Amino acid sequence: MLTNDLSMDLQVIAETWLDTFARATLSGDVLATVQTFLPDGYLRDQLVLTWDLRSLEGHDKIKEYLVPRLTAAHLSHFRPDTRAGYCAERSTKGGVGAAFTFETPHCYGRGYVRLLQDTSSGQWKALSVFLGVADIKGYEELGREPGHYGGHTLSWTDIFAERRRQIERDPYVIVIGAGHNGLNTAARLKHWNIPTLVIEKNDKVGDQWRERYPTLSLHSIRHFSHFSYQQYPDTWPEFAPRDKMADWQEQYVKTQDLVVWTRSTILPGAHYDTIRKRWTLVVDHAGTRVELHPAHVVSAVGSMGPPRMPHVPERACFDGVVIHSGAYPGGAPYVGKHVVVVGACQSAADICQDLAFRGAASVTMVQRSSTCVVDISTGAGGEHVLFPDDVPIDVCDLKFQSLPINLNRRLTLEEADLEWEREKELHAKLRRGGLKLNMGKDGSGHVFLIYERLGGWDFGLADYIASGRVKVKQGVEVKQFTADGVMFNDSSSLPADVVIFATGWLGNRESLKEIFGTEIVDSTGVPWGLDDEGEISNTYRPTGHPGLWYAVGDFGTARFLSKLLALQIKATQIGILRTAERTL
Template sequence: MDTIVIGGGQSGLAAARALLDAGLTPVLLEATDQVTGSWPHYYDSLTLFSPARYSSLPAMPFPGDPDRYPHRDEVVDYLARYARDLGRLGADIRTGARVVAVEGGERGEEGYVVRLADATTLSAPSVIAASGSFANPNLPALEGRADFTGDILHAAGYTSATPYAGRRIVVVGAGNSAVQIAYELAETSAVTLATREPIRFVDQRPLGKDLHFWFSVTGFDRLPARLVSTPPGVPVLDEGRYRRALRQGRLKRRPMFTRFDGDHVVWADGSREHVDVVLLATGYRPHLHYLDGLGALDDSGYPRHTQGLSTTHPGLGFLGLEWQRTPSSNTLRGVGRDARHLARKLKAHLETQHSRAGA
């Protein structure tokens, strides 16, 4: 094997395809029993924010009406088909292969040893960490949280509004998932969005075309991340229904509360309010625990890298990080470009190693 790919979601699959296309031999390791990443675990009503025509991995267009917004389960089916196609092309895909540690690589010559939970070890001259972030939800420190008598959960644990009907709920977050989940919960519950910044809505279909059409024709999706400056707050794509819900009072928004107090939250103006459930739609951090002993991560657990290549360990790459190279790096539509870039760089690294060995 030339490269061990850790993670069988969209990033790992894109990596395996790019490595095959570059003439390399990848082994893809997936901890669970299916090669579809975190998609089966997202909430039931999730739909993509990009139309099908802009939601494909390399060499396999998303099926069906290209202008529709695919449902979560359609993405799961798509990724499963993609994995089967990779298998037919010769990719070695192993499920139930949970990586617990990666060792070696300090000088980029001896390669890497990958240790699995079942005590199996694999070795290769290069490794791509493509394990995503869903398994590592960001849980902000909130004063009084330990004594809160209501329920607290992260969006990673949310599946549907049914268990929360009739309850008083605060959703923390200002991104697409926060707004979409809050809107859904508001069908049967009293819901407030708690955000540190005002929600920044962006029209989903300017001039009658989906925003991703404009990203494509203008080249925005391919711009180097360092050249893109964005205002504070995560943009929330909206055809109008979310803003309408806020205007009509069906959904409320308040500045972030300052602390918990028993079964209450204390808002920024000092007022207290009883709350049954707090749902944290506060994002995720890279799930790279298996690199803890390698020295390739900073103190916050983020990889030290430049455009996906480790700056500390030759032959180590990362894929699927937010803003890794472009604004679309961690999306279905954009991860393939990063995968091809990484495959080219790792192939050059391996060729250099072979040349040195031959000399």
């Protein structure tokens, strides 16, 4: 009988369920294991049963997944995690959430369960169960060093110089790109004692930020956006601005003892030896060619490739300036100018606001379809609930990442009407100016657009649109240039001195084809986006080609999943993971 009574000790509820779950899994009893889940419950597995990232929904799919795997996994030593922040607490839909630990023959694991009472039996069953590898036995994460070497006879300068020479001579992993994904990955790999070299094309680490428009800032809060092993100071801005983020990344290389080659690129012609399981590639390192043979290459060049610049006829007849948003230098050069911004993405919104504020004569945003826009306080408010400042980041990460994305979407859809109501005032301003709005492709809001194609935030553009300082041209596309502006496919036109295409970027695999060739790159899946199970596709997980990985995502994704990538590479290095095992 369903009671909704949480008066009994939450820890007792969690431990009673864990005992039942542990006995079922230890004995390899798939049916008994499945019965610990609600009929529409989820199992999220990260590297435990397949060395991949999987999410299964419902009894039938969980059973199908476990039948060939559960016995072979030898899950054991389940224990409740009673440390502060991990012990049982009220959780999703008024149920109970709790962390636990377990082991496999090769690994230490950690888990998290969300429990609800079954409506038919009144028993506490799992809405979701998360199982993840935390470490590899005998090859544990290194952690901090003592700080004195050779019996206090060697200096740190000499120690690091020798380590650097060894890595530069024979890296086991090469990471392409020194952005937040590349640096988090390199730091994780270092702490699993994996020689890693980062290749960065720019003159300095952080330049990829410094080259963007001046008003760029993070749209995620400080506590969500920490780097692995190194949190921002308490005085750090809630939304980190461009130049501070650039400087942070530059210092992170030094404080984390990472080895980075700047002004360096991998030349075309890289190839993979399937027998030796090593790459052969040549790096142009500041003008010197160096041949290297890593076992793994991690592409951390971001989710975006070259700028997507639409072909618009009659470009030569236009007397003004045409640039992509990636080359936008800030609004100062365009004071007194008539500017058309093609696109309604986040960059377009930032640029339009900046232009209007700086004194452009007119600013028009061209919106082809519809856009999901929420107030920055909405996004920040949600992140503060999940990542409160007074809770350690590792605790926040486990609870956030343990929730299957498809389950999160389902729970969000149950409150879709509230999402629209929350943005009522903001949306009224935007509609007044002609902007067409949506709340995601299925009404689930901005969060899931981040996984699919990035959503939109509002830092103040709505007021500019409502007042007419930024105008919206909706439902049209630029058909051609004219001598003094642009004409649209509805035969209307606008005068323009400057046209800025905020039309996004080509896929990040395009530039890799120059290095690895089309055949190798096409054998990999497209990174980012969601697969059928609601897991991020081909990102920090197998891509389809051995030894080639993609590291893509926001700051929270990079921090959490970079550890899983390090574990996969370490397991491959020591021989407990072979490619065939991924499909078991």
